Amino acid sequence: MTRYKAIISYDGTLFAGFQRQPQERTVQEELEKTLCKLNSGQPVTVHGAGRTDAGVHAYGQVVHFDLPQSRDVEKLRFALDTQGPEDLDIVSVEQVSDRFHARYQKHSKTYEFLVDNGRPKNPMMRHYATHYPYHLDLKPMQEAIKDLVGTHDFTGFTASGTAVENKVRTISQAKLHRDEKTGFLVFTFTGNGFLYKQVRNMVGTLLKIGNGRMPISQIKTVLEKKDRNLAGPTAAGNGLYLKEIIYED
Amino acid sequence: MTRYKAIISYDGTLFAGFQRQPQERTVQEELEKTLCKLNSGQPVTVHGAGRTDAGVHAYGQVVHFDLPQSRDVEKLRFALDTQGPEDLDIVSVEQVSDRFHARYQKHSKTYEFLVDNGRPKNPMMRHYATHYPYHLDLKPMQEAIKDLVGTHDFTGFTASGTAVENKVRTISQAKLHRDEKTGFLVFTFTGNGFLYKQVRNMVGTLLKIGNGRMPISQIKTVLEKKDRNLAGPTAAGNGLYLKEIIYED
Structure with missing residues (x-):
């Protein structure tokens, strides 16, 4: 074979x-x-x-x-x-080689999450970005997103009742910028693995912070308390992109 | 009312x-x-x-x-x-005012046409740009597109058998550039009115010129001979956008 x-x-x-x-x-x-x-x-x-x-x-x-x-x-x-x-x-x-395995060979994954914060919304993008029509301050979100970088137990950011036992993962990159051309917010996360709905829950929490309904410290609190109820709602799947996977040799 | x-x-x-x-x-x-x-x-x-x-x-x-x-x-x-x-x-x-009429009040329309000339194609854009997987030279297309600017009888670029009698229209702007971020070709046309399928037929002809299967002079030939058979095929509708309409006061 x-x-x-x-x-x-x-x-x-x-x-x-x-x-x-x-x-x-x-x-x-x-x-x-x-x-x-x-x-x-x-x-x-x-x-x-x-x-x-x-x-x-x-x-x-x-x-x-x-x-x-x-x-x-x-x-x-x-x-x-x-x-x-x-x-x-x-x-x-x-x-x-026969030894390559897409899932088990060590790799890092990069996800992007697009948020259309504009009004009017763009109907061509309704399946390709999550529309968030409320006010968002970029600064506090850019501050808070840094707290995700590093090796943490991400229990508070995964769907409750997940079967996976070890919920420690490492995020090597977490950043947010506004795309000048489209005006969309672009969240980028790179890590050695992500739990079920982890990216969408991290984005949902950051959006609450940007909207002023959660403090900048909320990311740290969720990581410390490991309590899903303290995080924001799960952002919709339509904004999420699996961008790139890089394998270690 | x-x-x-x-x-x-x-x-x-x-x-x-x-x-x-x-x-x-x-x-x-x-x-x-x-x-x-x-x-x-x-x-x-x-x-x-x-x-x-x-x-x-x-x-x-x-x-x-x-x-x-x-x-x-x-x-x-x-x-x-x-x-x-x-x-x-x-x-x-x-x-x-009651005198405003979206159709009859004098206006100019701007259309954009997006061509995804990349390989691999982008599945997210399959309804939002026309995929053209063959070689395209931008220079001859940019040269030829200039011949569309001005007041011309566009009979050769409309679907045959159209009911409209007067096929003279004025194009004030016709240009082509490659969007650096997406790599897509962007055709832009502004004019005081466009005939049925005119933009898509102009783009279809320009693509044949870019692919080297029609000479740069083909636009002029189609305008002069007013023969639809001399133009390229009708480009697909999925790449076409009605971008802006500006009314005269």
Whole structure:
């Protein structure tokens, strides 16, 4: 068997997330359907670097899968891209060692979260940024976001009742800027792993801080108390993008 | 009766165009439905500055309509915006003189056309830019586009069999640049009126010139010969935006 790594991008709007689920349209299922066709009808299992939720987009999701033959990677990329659905694109395909695993090989992920803070809102962006029509002060959010950087127990920022036991993760980069061209707020987070809904809960808390309904110190408080009830609401999935995954050698 | 002018924006993807048609979802119909609700169930007719085709977007379409009462325009804007569908937004509403007519009062329109010339394509933009995966030279297109500026008979760039008799229009601005951030090609056209499919046919011709399959002189030839067969194919509607309408006083 030959192992392939692929970088894929997708519009999450019409997907019930990345991971295969009965009776739902998912990214994994669509990829596996196309790969099965390209593999003479034999099923192929796709392993993703991580799940993305319903409505969440990706520019740089990474998957791996095995095929019996060694193939020309550009032809394989083209076939996967053109025979799959139009909201799922195959950015690149490469042959990798059998030891590569999209999920278990150490990596960092970068997520971006877009907030449309404008009025009027942009109807073309309704699935691609979260509209927040209330007042936002950038300064306190930029101050508070720094407290997320480092190694912390992120229990307070994950959905309660998650099965994962170890909730310590490291965020190496957390920043916020306003895109001058679009006027959108862009949150960027890089880390060695994120818990279920962690990014959306961090953004929801920062928005409350920017709107003056939580103090700048709230991030620290949530990290210390590990209490989900102290954090802000979960921001909508439509603003979230899995931007890039970088593997350690 | 009080006359109102509104600037509206919409995502054309799920509309069969601006103008009301039986059994189709249109922008005019959606606006009229919401206005009828706000007008105690009495029908209200909406007049648009111009039609846009299925899939074509707008940031600055202009409409007018009459209501029996004088209303607070910001409340009216808010009601129209929030009670209408999410792919149609109301940018502004103002009271205007009874003599104002969105279509007949002299105005200039600016259209933009976005071409995604990248590989890989961006799945988030599949409804919002026309993907053209072939080689394009900007220089010859930028040279040729200048020939569209001025007062010309645009018969060769409109759909054959159009009912409009006078096909002379004036284009005051026609330009092309590459957006540095997105990498997209942005065509901009301003004029005192455009014929049916004129912008999309001009873009289709310019793309053939950029791809080296038509000479730079082709724009001039189409204008002179007034023959639709000499122009390039109609570019897809998903790249087209009605950007702005400016009325003369």
